[in-house]
Amino acid sequence: MKDETPVLHVLDVYKSYGDKLILDNIDLSVKAGELCTLVGPSGSGKSTLLRLVLGQELPTEGQLLIDGEPVGFPDPTRGIVFQRYSLFPHLTVLENVCLGANLAAGLIERRRRRREIRDEAMGYLERVRLGAHAGKYPHELSGGMQQRVAIAQSLIKKPRILLMDEPFGALDPDTREEMQVFLLELWDESRMTVFFVTHDLEEAAYLGTRILVLSQYYTDDRGAGAQRGAKLVADYRLPRLAASTEVKREAGFAELIDRIRFEGFSPDHLQHVREFNLQHPDSFQTLTSREESAWT
Numbered sequence: 001m002k003d004e005t006p007v008l009h010v011l012d013v014y015k016s017y018g019d020k021l022i023l024d025n026i027d028l029s030v031k032a033g034e035l036c037t038l039v040g041p042s043g044s045g046k047s048t049l050l051r052l053v054l055g056q057e058l059p060t061e062g063q064l065l066i067d068g069e070p071v072g073f074p075d076p077t078r079g080i081v082f083q084r085y086s087l088f089p090h091l092t093v094l095e096n097v098c099l100g101a102n103l104a105a106g107l108i109e110r111r112r113r114r115r116e117i118r119d120e121a122m123g124y125l126e127r128v129r130l131g132a133h134a135g136k137y138p139h140e141l142s143g144g145m146q147q148r149v150a151i152a153q154s155l156i157k158k159p160r161i162l163l164m165d166e167p168f169g170a171l172d173p174d175t176r177e178e179m180q181v182f183l184l185e186l187w188d189e190s191r192m193t194v195f196f197v198t199h200d201l202e203e204a205a206y207l208g209t210r211i212l213v214l215s216q217y218y219t220d221d222r223g224a225g226a227q228r229g230a231k232l233v234a235d236y237r238l239p240r241l242a243a244s245t246e247v248k249r250e251a252g253f254a255e256l257i258d259r260i261r262f263e264g265f266s267p268d269h270l271q272h273v274r275e276f277n278l279q280h281p282d283s284f285q286t287l288t289s290r291e292e293s294a295w296t
C-alpha cells in the first residue's frame with residue numbers, strides 16, 4: 001500500500017569529505033505526518049544529512065529515497081527553510097512567496113497561472129498570519145516574520161517533506177518560543193512531514209513527535225585505529241502533549257533532555273553501538289559486512 005511507504009528512507013548512508021568520514025552508516029525511516037527533530041553536537045553532521053535529503057549533495061555510499069524514489073537534485077518534493085537568507089531582499093513578501101511556486105512551475109505555466117499563483121501565495125501568507133504584510137520588503141519585517149515568509153515560500157511548493165535547519169536559531173528567545181508554538185499549530189492543521197534540525201535540545205524535545213540523536217560519541221569493536229563518523233545513537237517516540245509551552249517546565253521533560261545529553265553529547269560516556277537507545281517503532285539499524293566482520 002502506498003501509505004505504508006515511508007516518506008523518507010535512508011539506508012546505509014555514509015558521507016565523507018576528503019578522507020574525513022562524517023556520517024557512518026545512517027539508517028532511518030520516517031513516516032508521513034511525523035515531526036521529526038534531529039539533535040547532535042556541533043559538527044556531528046546534522047546539516048550534512050539534511051543536504052543529502054535535499055539532494056544538494058550525494059552520499060559517498062548508500063541510498064536515500066523519498067516516497068520510494070531515489071533522491072535526485074533539489075525539487076519541490078522537498079522544501080527547505082534555513083536559519084536565515086532564504087528570502088530575496090529586493091522582492092516583496094508576496095513576490096518571495098510567489099517565487100516558491102514559480103520555481104516549482106514551468107515558464108509557460110507560470111505565465112498562464114500568474115493570477116492563480118498570487119492568490120495561492122496570499123493564501124499561504126494568511127496561513128502564516130502575514131496577509132497584512134504582503135507588500136513589504138523582508139528588511140521591514142522582524143526575524144520571526146521573515147522566517148514565517150520563508151516557511152510560506154516552502155509550503156507553496158507542497159513538499160512531501162519540509163526540511164528545516166536551525167530555522168529559529170537566529171531569533172531572540174521569546175520570538176523563538178512563539179515560532180515553536182506557531183510551527184506546532186501549523187503542523188496540527190496540516191500534519192505535514194517535517195525534518196527539523198536544531199542543536200537546542202529543549203526545542204527538539206518540545207517540537208518533535210520523534211527525536212533523533214546524531215553523535216560521534218559512541219564506541220564499537222572496530223578498534224582504536226578505525227575511522228568513525230557520527231551515527232544515530234538514540235531515537236525516541238514522543239507523546240504530543242499540547243501546544244502549551246508549560247510542558248517545558250515539567251520534570252519528565254527535563255529528564256528526557258538530560259538523558260539525551262548523556263546519550264549524545266558527552267564525550268566521556270560512550271555507548272556501545274549495539275546498545276543504542278533506538279526506541280521508536282520505525283527505528284532500525286543494519287550493520288554492514290565491514291562492521292559485522294569487526295564484531296565476529
Ligand SMILES: Nc1ncnc2c1ncn2[C@@H]1O[C@H](COP(=O)(O)OP(=O)(O)OP(=O)(O)O)[C@@H](O)[C@H]1O
Pocket residue numbers: 017022040041042043044045046047048049199
Ligand atoms: N563542504 C564541506 N567540505 C568539507 N567538510 C565539510 C563540508 N561541509 C561540512 N563539513 C564538515 O563536516 C562536519 C559536519 O558538518 P555539519 O555542518 O553537517 O555539522 P552540524 O551537525 O550541522 O553542525 P552545527 O550544529 O554546528 O550546525 C564538520 O566537521 C564540517 O567541518
Ligand SMILES: [Mg+2]
Pocket residue numbers: 046047048
Ligand atoms: Mg548545521
